[in-house]
Amino acid sequence: MKYLLTALLLSLSATPVLACETVQLGSLEISEAWSRASIGMARPGAFYVTIRNIGATDDALAGIATPVSGKPMLHETVVKDGVASMPHAPAIPVPADSTVQLEPGGYHGMLMGLTQVLKEGETFPVTLTFRDAGDVTVPVAIRGMGAKDAGCVDKKD
Amino acid sequence: MRRRTLLVIGASGVGALAFTLGLGWWQNRDSLQPGSALLPLPIGKMSFTLTNHRGVTVTPSEWIGRPTMVFFGFTWCPDVCPTTLSDISLWLQDLGPDADRMNIFLVSVDPERDTPQVLADYLSNFDPRITGLTGSLAEIKRAVEVFRATFEKVPREDDYTIDHTAGVFLFRADGRFGGIIDYHEDRRVALPKIQRLLKAAS
Ligand SMILES: [Cu+2]
Numbered sequence: 001m002k003y004l005l006t007a008l009l010l011s012l013s014a015t016p017v018l019a020c021e022t023v024q025l026g027s028l029e030i031s032e033a034w035s036r037a038s039i040g041m042a043r044p045g046a047f048y049v050t051i052r053n054i055g056a057t058d059d060a061l062a063g064i065a066t067p068v069s070g071k072p073m074l075h076e077t078v079v080k081d082g083v084a085s086m087p088h089a090p091a092i093p094v095p096a097d098s099t100v101q102l103e104p105g106g107y108h109g110m111l112m113g114l115t116q117v118l119k120e121g122e123t124f125p126v127t128l129t130f131r132d133a134g135d136v137t138v139p140v141a142i143r144g145m146g147a148k149d150a151g152c153v154d155k156k157d
Numbered sequence: 158m159r160r161r162t163l164l165v166i167g168a169s170g171v172g173a174l175a176f177t178l179g180l181g182w183w184q185n186r187d188s189l190q191p192g193s194a195l196l197p198l199p200i201g202k203m204s205f206t207l208t209n210h211r212g213v214t215v216t217p218s219e220w221i222g223r224p225t226m227v228f229f230g231f232t233w234c235p236d237v238c239p240t241t242l243s244d245i246s247l248w249l250q251d252l253g254p255d256a257d258r259m260n261i262f263l264v265s266v267d268p269e270r271d272t273p274q275v276l277a278d279y280l281s282n283f284d285p286r287i288t289g290l291t292g293s294l295a296e297i298k299r300a301v302e303v304f305r306a307t308f309e310k311v312p313r314e315d316d317y318t319i320d321h322t323a324g325v326f327l328f329r330a331d332g333r334f335g336g337i338i339d340y341h342e343d344r345r346v347a348l349p350k351i352q353r354l355l356k357a358a359s
Binding site: 036037039042043044045046071075077079082083084085086104105108110111112144145146147148 | 232235237239243246278279282307314318320339341
């Protein structure tokens, strides 16, 4: 029970507000960027985000960069015949008029070679590179290790 | 209790037998993962020796008498494992004190890095009723095999990751296999599966 209380207290005192704001890049709306707290720096982290394409043309997320990872990559968790694997995703399609989520058990940014400990309640920047729309940097909320989403209160759609 | 009810109905003989067989068939079909040809052995027929995250030796025969939940993972796993652990933590929260009457194990498929101490640090972030198990690679392989699960080390540049069976295995208090909660399975489906085991054991 203690870990729950701690998580609750931390989430009350933290300020994930910034990371819950939507950042606009052309016809792309990027929101709910989050990651989980890390134990030390040896393990890879994961990065999740919601990308909404309100435009009429397709785009694709081609890569990510962040000062907290020496080797960030795009991955997709695939469960086939009950076995989970995590192949590299060369790009993540962001079709016209649709919403794509990097979320637990699906597409994610894999943050290998962490350069700092990810502490719950803090934020770090991630630059998303889109094939057509170009680059945009968003603040990423670091949530508890047991988190399953960005924890934004006024969640859209 | 439930068995007695079945026996009473069983007074009509053949009809009840057909019913029981039908039930068995349904449960097996429900629990089978697509592509997996075999069911896990009952716990009573399992044989392996692992160490828990408190450094205590564990054998499956000790699990009999309580419903058991087992899943495979590793602490370097960034996506599937923390998600499964938080799913389980949420189920346990929903089950409340009832879940105190269960065995809940995470079996590491990365004994190289997951020592008991590493597991202890990692699991302190989740429900304390989850026990981590690790051991020699040979014993981990024996455990994975009797669950009819799989794992495979996948080299990745100067590092590695591990593909592994992602579902949560359920066993009845008497050790018989009680189904699998697949990864991504909705909690409205997952919770009743666990509650059924607990009810049968009470
Ligand atoms: Cu990954």
